[in-house]
Amino acid sequence: MSSRHPPASKLPSPAERKASTSTVGGARPRVVSSSSKLGENERRAPAAHLRKPSGATTGPERRTEKKEVLTRETVTVRPRSPLKHTSESRVNARSRRDADRVPKPAERASASNSGSRKGLEEIPEIPWAPQATIIPHTAAPLASRVSIPPLASTAPQALQPQPLNQLSLDAQEAAIIEDLLFVFMGFEGQYIRFVETYNPSEEKDRLIGPQFRILAHLDPSLRDLTISMLKMATHYTAVEASIEVLSREEFGAVNHALCATVRHLLKDYLVLMAQLEHQMLTNPAFTLHVLNLHTKPTSHMLFQLYTMGTELLKANGVLEDDENSEDSSDDSDNLEGILESLREGGQAGLPAKKICKGGNVLGLITKRLASMSGDPAARTLLTRLLRDASRPYMAMLNEWLHHGGIKDPHAEFLIKEQKSIKRERLDQDYTDEYWEKRYTVRDSLVPPQLEGVKDKVLLAGKYLNVVRECGGVDVSKVVQDVPQSFDDPRFLENVNAAYAYANSSLFNLLLTTHALPARLRSLKHYFFLDRSDFFTYFLELGTSELKKPAKLVNIGKLQSLLDIVLRQPGSVAAEDPFKEDVKVQMNEVGLTNWLMKIVNVTGLDQDAATGAISNYTTPATQAPVTDDKDITGFDALVLDYAMPFPLSLVVSRVTLTRYQLLFRYLLSLRHLETLLVGSWTDHSKVLSWKHRSKNPRIEMWKRKAWTLRARMLIFVQQMLYYCTSEVIEPNWVSLMSRLNEGSEDVPHKAGEPAQVKRTVDELMQDHVDFLATCLKECMLTNSKLLRINSKILATCTMFANFTSSLSRYLVQADPELANAATAAASAASAPSKPTHGHSKSASTSITFDPAKVDKMFDIMHKYEDNFSRHLKILLDTLNYLAATETVVFLSLCARLSTANEGGPGQGDVY
Secondary structure, three states, X not given: OOOOOOOHHXXXXXXXXXXXXXXXXXXXXXXXXXXXXXXXXXXXXXXXXXXXXXXXXXXXXXHHHHHHHHHHOOOOOOOOOOOOOOOHHHHHHHHHHHOOOXXXXXXXXXXXXXXXXXXXXXXXXXXXXXXXXXXXXXXOOOOOOEOOOOOHHHOOHHHOOOOHHHOOHHHHHHHHHHHHXXXXXOOOOOOEEEXXXXXXXXXXXXXXXXXXXXXXXXXXXXXXXXXXXXHHHHHHHHHHHHHHHHXXXXXXXXXXXXHHHHHHHHHHHHHHHHHHHHHHHHOOOOOHXXXXXXXXXXXXXXXXXXXXXXXHHHHOOOXXXXXXXXXXXXXXXXXXXXXXXXXXXXXOOOOOOOOOOOHHHHHHHHHHHHHOOOOHHHHHHHHHHHHHHHHHHHHHHXXXXXXXXXXXXXXXXXXEEOOOOOHHHHXXXXXXXXXXXXXXXXXXXXXXXXXXXXXXXXXXXHHHHHHHHOOOOOOOXXXXXOOOOOOOOOHHHHHHHHHHHHHHHHHHHHHHHOOHHHHHHHHHHHHOOOOOHHHHHHHHHOHHHHOOEHXXXXXXXXXXXXXXXXXXXXXXXXXXXXXXXXXXXXXXXXXXXXXXXHHHHOOOOOHHHHHHHOOOOOOOOOOOOOOOOOOEHXXXXXXXXXXXXXXXXXXXXHHHHHHHHHHHHHHHHHHHHHHHHHHHHHHHHOHHHHOOOOOHHHHHHHHHHHHHHHHHXXXXXXXXXXXXXXXXXXXXXXXXXXXXXXXXXXXXXXXXXXXXXXXXXXXXXXXXXXXXXXXXXOOOOOHHHHHHHHHHHHHHHHHHHOHHHHHHHHHHHOHHHHHHHHHHHHHHHOOOHXXXXXXXXXXXXXXXXXXXXXXXXXXXXXXXXXXXXXXXXXXXXXXXXXXXXXXXXXXXXXXXXXXXXXXXXXXXXX
16 A cells, blocks of 8 residues: 555546546447556546446547537536545536536446437436535544535435446446445445444444445345445444544543554555545456455455454443443542542542543553464554554653653553642651652553563652652753663663662662661660660659640750750760751650550551551540540650651651650650669668568568569569660661662673662661561550550559658558657657647658558558569460560560569468
């Protein structure tokens, strides 16, 4: 099929065309040439011409006959040309010039049958003049805007052709050939018309393609051959209508590129029609069989385009799919789109209809290409369609891989961008939305060629996008020498190279430019109380404020104290360049209740739990473990850290929350240790504890109190040592070693694809795994361990805070201490009368009471029983978990077993 135009000299002259259309005769002329092949340099004719009749006469007879016919008849010329794209001016001029000299084919055939030159009666002019109109623009700019011509069945009876049974076989063949050239371009002929059920005004009918009917009395041999050729006309009309539908804006750039290629093929098809018309007019040997042979390859091409177009229309829901294929649209995309529109202040509409675009179209063509691998012609055609259709998709892919940007106005790229998730909200992003949800993969729009590397494509663009936002990518630079289609052998190499470059760029940005290791060490100092001399000093300075209820704590005062402590010369924080980023906060929810809410929802070790970390008000499935109404500043204190972008991607808000959970737990242990050490100080220095009583029961009670305090202190110290030295420190060393591995460049030979030893996503996952492991091994992710641990720590805290009350009980139970205290109180109140009432009250409060001894034993028994019972449950639970989950609990069981010694039941005497 050639589109080259021959020189003007090759075209038949008007005189030759006139002579070829005026001759009448009976016998079929002798075949001059044995070859019926089309000439390569023949061009399409500018207008429709009638086929040369089969008869031929000598020169003089032809001239006389021509004159007689032209003077005795008036013929109405067909109002349209078989070539749609012929200009209107040439058609009109041609019609005016030939209206008086071109006889109708039916009349020509009738004259051939009779063999006589009877005068034809003049046909009166019919006032039936259909006009073409211009259709308004649609969403498909290249779609036809010319109105649909009226059906042949609506024409007046006077314009109907002569019946076929009145024509000879040669005349029938000539008429059918002429009609086929019209039908091949979507128009009705004189003897070949649309079926009555076809309505060209209905889009669905046009997309399915018209069926044709042949008027009666056509020779059976001609009818069978004509019917077999009409399929090409059906396919052409359907393909032409399909590309007009798929060229609409909502179907995307890939469909538009595919339609452009199909339009180019249809242009070649119309060139073939022009060449066939020229052969009909000039070649006496051009028969219906020759026409069929010439259209065979084109018919096969149109069949492939028709079946592919039908599949696309069914996938888009334009045509009904008999197989009820799955919805090609992504339901999650629809839901996310509705949510995004709501966030941006829009209104949520109904879900959009399914649209097959982008990667879906490429996947459909690829699937057909694989199924047609045994058909060379179809394979060549589909390869061309795939190459041309993939060009806009590859342009988007290269923009994403090399600039980190998305230019996807029709939402057909495999990467989806949620523009409502902005970088400015990272400090409030408790679900890692920016990194996890801002850019996601549309699985339904991934072409088969990218299925194996879609994760690399996603990460390459995400990494480069971060570098671009930090000014590390020149977006104005045009990417050159990159694959433009999927059949380029460098296609996968381009993806791998872009992925390696983006990964190394972001790694260098994080580790070198923004000093990620130094940031992580700073976090360790503040949140894991590593070398925490400064923090101990801070707790001492802020004790008076932290003893208050959390609602009454002055956060500004605590922040000032922290700033003073961090700038104290000699501390580890004094030389920290990031100390300005540490802030003090108060969380009115207790640590245990906070953790229980998270664990009851999903568990910290699952990815979906990140959303629950920030949701303090999430209703728990069980009652709160502790009462947080009167929570003190020590229990509510938490540190915050301002992490700049892009480090906030690695240390995100949800990751920082994990740091805060560990910090609050370590702080509670450290504060409890301080309280128990204070109790030890009271037991060692206060007179009531130092005095040796003559009552042996009181001395035994003291030993019980000292033993219980020692057991509690051992428990707390062993828990602190386990959490810091056996959990956090080894996992921290492992994290830093993996971080250092990623910073090393991987050498590769020139010409080979770049290799990636460590990715940024692996680094981020290592960081999350480090924190998750620490939380799990510190017993903060198991609801049973949380409850038991909370009860033990509450018992220890109550005992440490009750030491002063126990001291008063001890004074009242010992007569010597009671008398001494009474005398001291009287002496203190003697000099001043106004204090007499207070002295009397004091004297009354330290009155000797022997019954206090029994009460003291009851109180001590309750503390011992609670501590020992919960400690035993904790040890049993840890032993079970050590056997089923992690062996790290074995060392903790061995350490805590020392705190279980000296408990009740070992020779107690009351």
